[in-house]
Amino acid sequence: MAVSSAPGKVYLFGEHAVVYGEPAVPCAIERRARVEATQRSDSRVRVHAQDLYLNGFSVEYAGPADDRPTVATDQSVLDLGMRYIDGAIDRARDLADQPEVGLDVTVESDLPLGAGLGSSAAVVVAGIDATARELGLELDSEEVANHAYKVEHEVQNGEASRADTFCSATGGAAKVEGDSCETIDAPNLPFVVGYDGGTGNTGELVAGVRALREEYDFAASTVESIGDLVRRGEHALDAGDVDELGRLMDVNHGLLSALGVSARSLDAMVWAAREAGARGAKLTGSGGGGCIVALDETEDTPTALGYTPECERAFRAELDTEGVRREDG
Numbered sequence: 085m086a087v088s089s090a091p092g093k094v095y096l097f098g099e100h101a102v103v104y105g106e107p108a109v110p111c112a113i114e115r116r117a118r119v120e121a122t123q124r125s126d127s128r129v130r131v132h133a134q135d136l137y138l139n140g141f142s143v144e145y146a147g148p149a150d151d152r153p154t155v156a157t158d159q160s161v162l163d164l165g166m167r168y169i170d171g172a173i174d175r176a177r178d179l180a181d182q183p184e185v186g187l188d189v190t191v192e193s194d195l196p197l198g199a200g201l202g203s204s205a206a207v208v209v210a211g212i213d214a215t216a217r218e219l220g221l222e223l224d225s226e227e228v229a230n231h232a233y234k235v236e237h238e239v240q241n242g243e244a245s246r247a248d249t250f251c252s253a254t255g256g257a258a259k260v261e262g263d264s265c266e267t268i269d270a271p272n273l274p275f276v277v278g279y280d281g282g283t284g285n286t287g288e289l290v291a292g293v294r295a296l297r298e299e300y301d302f303a304a305s306t307v308e309s310i311g312d313l314v315r316r317g318e319h320a321l322d323a324g325d326v327d328e329l330g331r332l333m334d335v336n337h338g339l340l341s342a343l344g345v346s347a348r349s350l351d352a353m354v355w356a357a358r359e360a361g362a363r364g365a366k367l368t369g370s371g372g373g374g375c376i377v378a379l380d381e382t383e384d385t386p387t388a389l390g391y392t393p394e395c396e397r398a399f400r401a402e403l404d405t406e407g408v409r410r411e412d413g
């Protein structure tokens with residue numbers, strides 16, 4: 085049996101624009117997904133993912149005395165839930181040159197699904213590492229990052245950057261620009277996360293930005309402006325200027341809104357944080373619903389978010405300097 089874990093992330097700056105080669109700064113946070121992989125004696129693969137739920141299914145009874153109903157669901161619902169962990173298992177089996185080997189795989193996670201905290205990347209990174217190790221293959225974190233990126237890229241129909249997977253595999257704060265990924269120094273920033281209880285679909289949101297960018301020059305310039313803002317943000321990070329980081333986060337949220345990826349609930353949480361005195365606040369990840377991230381060292385923002393009807397949960401998120409981690413023996 086092999087068990088690996090990998091962290092989720094928040095974006096200080098740069099999501100969406102990073103897909104078009106602009107720089108971004110994702111930061112790993114101390115919330116993880118864990119994957120356990122155990123080789124089987126037959127060639128079946130069994131995945132147990134207790135955080136996944138079925139959005140609609142039908143049950144058929146053969147007759148009144150029948151206590152064993154057949155449960156069916158739309159295959160696309162199942163595919164949607166399973167595709168990242170499936171992709172990770174397949175890739176690790178191929179890398180270990182055992183494409184037909186059977187496995188029992190269990191996934192569990194502290195990260196809300198589809199909410200901008202990089203749950204997909206954390207599951208894929210931990211899934212590749214655990215499965216590969218179970219099959220006798222040790223990969224370093226950069227190799228895991230690279231293979232995990234390929235899985236996300238494939239699942240998201242070619243619409244993915246290296247940011248989430250690199251950050252999850254290596255930990256800490258990262259600067260990602262096209263194929264170039266590096267870990268950068270960052271102070272321990274006072275991240276506060278607000279979660280609306282909802283989700284956004286990364287693939288669809290990225291496709292929406294692509295369509296807008298192709299149709300309107302202003303959208304293409306907005307993507308470039310996000311890149312300019314991130315370059316300013318890197319200087320503020322170097323200087324440890326938290327006020328400037330906050331101001332730039334506010335602008336970044338506005339630019340993401342212009343690209344159509346915010347939501348009423350995300351805007352409400354962003355404004356609640358700002359009015360509580362946060363240095364800055366923005367949506368994080370692909371948007372559409374899910375999480376915002378704010379900077380506040382006081383308890384004012386978590387408290388204000390706690391009273392905001394659109395916010396289901398608010399919590400602090402510490403920077404996690406560790407990436408993918410072995411959890412067995």
Ligand SMILES: Nc1ncnc2c1ncn2[C@@H]1O[C@H](COP(=O)(O)OP(=O)(O)OP(=O)(O)O)[C@@H](O)[C@H]1O
Nearest residue numbers: 133135165193198199200201202203204286369370
């Ligand atoms: N605990 C889990 N078990 C199995 N699969 C998971 C789990 N958590 C996430 N996933 C997979 O990741 C998908 C969500 O990925 P998606 O990229 O849409 O959101 P995210 O990664 O949470 O947010 P973002 O990419 O915006 O940061 C789920 O539909 C599921 O396929």
Ligand SMILES: C[C@@](O)(CCO)CC(=O)[O-]
Nearest residue numbers: 099100244245247369370
């Ligand atoms: C929206 C996006 O930039 C971040 C999702 O967490 C997509 C990606 O980089 O793959």
Ligand SMILES: [Mg+2]
Nearest residue numbers: 202204205286
């Ligand atoms: Mg994702």
